[in-house]
Amino acid sequence: MSQSPYADSPLPPAHTPRAGHRTVALLGSTGSIGTQAVDVVLRNPDRFTVTALSAGGGRLDQLAEQAVLLRPELVGVATGSAEALQRAIRVASERLGAAAYEPRVVVGERASEEVAAHGADVVLNGITGSIGLRPTLAALEAGSTLALANKESLIVGGPIVTRAARPGQIVPVDSEHSAVAQCLRGGRSEEVRRLVITASGGPFRGRSRAELTDVTPEQALAHPTWDMGRVVTTNSATLVNKGLEVIEAHLLFGIGFDRIEVVVHPTSDVHSMVEFTDGSTLLQASPPTMLIPIALGLAWPDRVPDAAPAYDWSRPRTFEFWPLDRKAFRAVPLAYRVGEAGGTYPAVYNAANEECVEAFHERRIGFLDIVDTVERVVDEHHAGGDRAANAGNTPGDLDVAAVLRAESWARARAREVLGLRPALTEEPA
Template sequence: MKNISILGATGSVGTQALDVIKNQDDKFKLVAFSSNKNFKKTIEIIEGFKPEYVAINDKNTFNKVKDYCRNNHIKIIVLEGMDGLIEISTLNEVDMVITSIVGMIGLVPTLEAIKSGKDIALANKETLVTGGELVIGAAKSYGVNILPVDSEHSAIFQCLQGNPLNSLNKILLTASGGPFRGKSRKELVDITPEQAIKHPKWNMGKKISIDSSTLMNKGLEVIEAHWLFNVDYDSIKVLVHPESIIHSMVEYKDGSIIAQLASTDMRLPIQYALNYPNREKCIVDRLDFYRIKNLTFDEPDLTNFKGLKLSYEAGKAGGIMPTILNSANEAAVDLFLNRKISYLQIIDLIEECMNKFKNEKLSDLQVILVTENKVKSFINSKYNI
């Protein structure tokens, strides 16, 4: 029995991770999880999985959950905030931490989990985007496995099995192109949050859906792939693949290309990470090749969707530039979702911050946290937030 802690259990990936655990309840036990503001889902998880701990970031929800559990005589330890996240990430009885929490808030508890010797099933891309050097270094020092959960990185990981990294020539990272593929900048002027969160293929949370529409999500995945697989940025190529059947590919130095194909269901990469190196029973829809008529590919549009271009620039610059990029994106997406800025201003703000803030060496975790605060404070003050 493998004991699991989930950071961000009420979100899209966290919910699907719970489904995987439920389908293999003879192999996995949910010991702890975190949530933010979703009281109803939090109670459903507590009553359905009977974990020993829950960490809640939102103060009001924390109080409501604590009162509910006390009034209904539910035995569970209810924790609050970052201290709670760290505690459920470092519990002695936990074997693996699934980091599906969205945003840079996942960095600190992930590092603490690694230092406690926990294997990481990584779905929080911001952790590696901002702190890749620290996280990968810590994982090596403490002998911890980082198993990718993002469908693209899981695909690459699977394609690399049985082959040495020095035989790799190129990573081919696929992208659906998002809901606005093929649109001009003029056509993007009046895009609303409701339009931007409607992803054509994947069921994701609001923030990730917005990132996918701007191609920032793919840019963050490029930086993440650099750290996960120790590959130069010039050896990571993005392919727009609207069908989202090939989740990514690996090209070897002899010219051979290996691809991973599957239905668009996050439960497959989650299941693979939890059971690695074993494969278990199928819990997703199988592909029917008689029904697949086309597999098409195209170059990404870096003119109208500059997020990907800026991500390559930030990744190659190194230091704290990826933190500047990511912090600006988090703040800008939040403003857009709250209708404080227009859709096109998201990328404009990111570029403004990359030009405004000086890059410096990534010496420790504190530099990342200070940089995040500076960038977000600048953006919020700009719009009187």
């Protein structure tokens, strides 16, 4: 079993070097997680100060406005130019009637790494995809507490990340893993029997595999509960996201895959559960909002009052749980197999999926082809071939170079497989 960043205890101890007020670096600030984190910070100026932030660059005006409101020392953007960002900040300052403000600006594919290494008390990694790996490692190396919403960096990095993290240095922000961390406060590590990860089931809960054949991108993006970006929403429809969360739970809490279960909970009221050896189960319930796990990630182990509205428990409410249909949603059992294999297999699973999701939204493949192609690529990974060229397959010799090689191979192989298929119908008018 890989070493958990929580060491021998299921309770993540407080790692943040400062009590009370904390400095924060936000990675992926214009995405779904980032914008909600900005909201938490702006509503709690006595608790948080953003000293650095970064984004991809596709929403430059939004990034500039965030910079003017938060006034960090450092602003990073992956694409574009420093001049364009500085100009956008000047325009935002004038629009908002703010005083002149000129932060240090960094541009390029390593900008988020520089922001992560800036030395903030807490680094919130809200980047989507495995490109978040190097920033995750940079934050850990800088000694910051890592509030981790970028599950892919932990999953593809695996033991690279867990080796780099000191006990308690990683605090989960995914709602399911935040829920587990909260429930684990209720018992000792030796008292934990299993983790129960909840899944909404996405927009296609209850459908058979045959009924998923003609699913469109628009239908896949119509999630009944959560408002997320295109990749994460699609992953929630295929349940690839739940498969990734199973691997993440194993790495975060050091719990074997045979002690992690997925159940379907359509309303997303209960975010996850921990079952203890005496037969009791603790669950964490809250409205389906990311504001609570984000605020808790920034302030761990403390809570932020009024982070989000609570339930009105005087009104009737019912919690329902259903078994997962593993035949219709094969991404989850595949993830268990990938997680057990370890090494570079999780990186291959994730990279191949990212390519397939893109192809699906380009209408080059059908909905079922996403997981079918991922499974084919996973099965081909390290099948025969030169073992020396595949160095890094085991946790003991895994390094960033091995992860990047595996990802590159998986993306190329997925594209090859997808290229065998004719284009599907054009987007409907």
